[in-house]
Amino acid sequence: EVQLLESGGGLVQPGGSLRLSCAVSGFTFSTYAMSWVRQAPGKGLEWVSGISGSTTYYADSVKGRFTISRDNSMNTLYLQMNSLRAEDTAVYYCARDRVFDSWGQGTLVSVSS
Amino acid sequence: QPVLTQSSSASASLGSSVKLTCTLSSGHNNYIIAWHQQLSGKAPRFLMKVEGSGRYNKGSGVPDRFSGSSFGVDRYLIISNLQSEDEADYYCETWDSNSWVFGGGTRLTVL
Numbered sequence: 001e002v003q004l005l006e007s008g009g010g011l012v013q014p015g016g017s018l019r020l021s022c023a024v025s026g027f028t029f030s031t032y033a034m035s036w037v038r039q040a041p042g043k044g045l046e047w048v049s050g051i052s053g054s055t056t057y058y059a060d061s062v063k064g065r066f067t068i069s070r071d072n073s074m075n076t077l078y079l080q081m082n083s084l085r086a087e088d089t090a091v092y093y094c095a096r097d098r099v100f101d102s103w104g105q106g107t108l109v110s111v112s113s
Numbered sequence: 114q115p116v117l118t119q120s121s122s123a124s125a126s127l128g129s130s131v132k133l134t135c136t137l138s139s140g141h142n143n144y145i146i147a148w149h150q151q152l153s154g155k156a157p158r159f160l161m162k163v164e165g166s167g168r169y170n171k172g173s174g175v176p177d178r179f180s181g182s183s184f185g186v187d188r189y190l191i192i193s194n195l196q197s198e199d200e201a202d203y204y205c206e207t208w209d210s211n212s213w214v215f216g217g218g219t220r221l222t223v224l
Binding site: 035037044045046047050057059093095098099100101102103104105106 | 145147149151156157158159162172202204206208211212213214215216217218
């Protein structure tokens with residue numbers, strides 16, 4: 001069974017940093033592109049960042065502040081978030097493959113003073 | 114980069130059928146899209162991918178009542194024999210060489 005489990009969310013002050021993790025199981029992690037998708041309170045889904053092999057991709061809204069990475073030996077996807085802003089407040093999901101055919105349950109990031 | 118357009122809301126009666134539309138921006142009529150369902154307070158769930166040919170592939174466990182089709186730049190999600198548990202937000206999604214994009218989502222109400 002494919003499983004994705006996010007962790008690392010929490011409350012952080014504006015300008016602060018946070019690292020999210022997504023631990024996966026049930027499939028060969030290294031062969032899949034992976035993404036982070038977020039959803040601000042009451043809003044729609046927004047793609048944040050993706051990684052395919054070693055190539056990384058970012059939405060303009062997070063470029064230069066967020067870094068996506070993966071550890072294939074640990075079957076884990078990461079999102080390092082720096083210089084956080086209030087508008088980064090959202091539930092962050094990890095999702096598998098280009099069609100997002102599996103999703104995690106999400107982790108909440110709140111940016112507030 | 115493609116843009117996806119969805120109606121903000123739709124409604125249909127219990128037991129009836131509904132067709133949700135996701136429209137690709139001009140020039141992107143060959144793009145594959147995916148449909149995702151999000152129940153209130155839950156994580157999204159992959160339903161299916163739909164190709165420009167109209168071929169679709171559903172995710173594991175997606176009921177037979179759900180199907181997909183395509184015409185030009187439009188991609189459709191058809192739900193037959195609507196059930197109360199189908200009341201949810203439905204998002205379409207696609208990608209190109211270096212980014213992914215979602216439509217704004219359609220909130221489906223089952224009357």
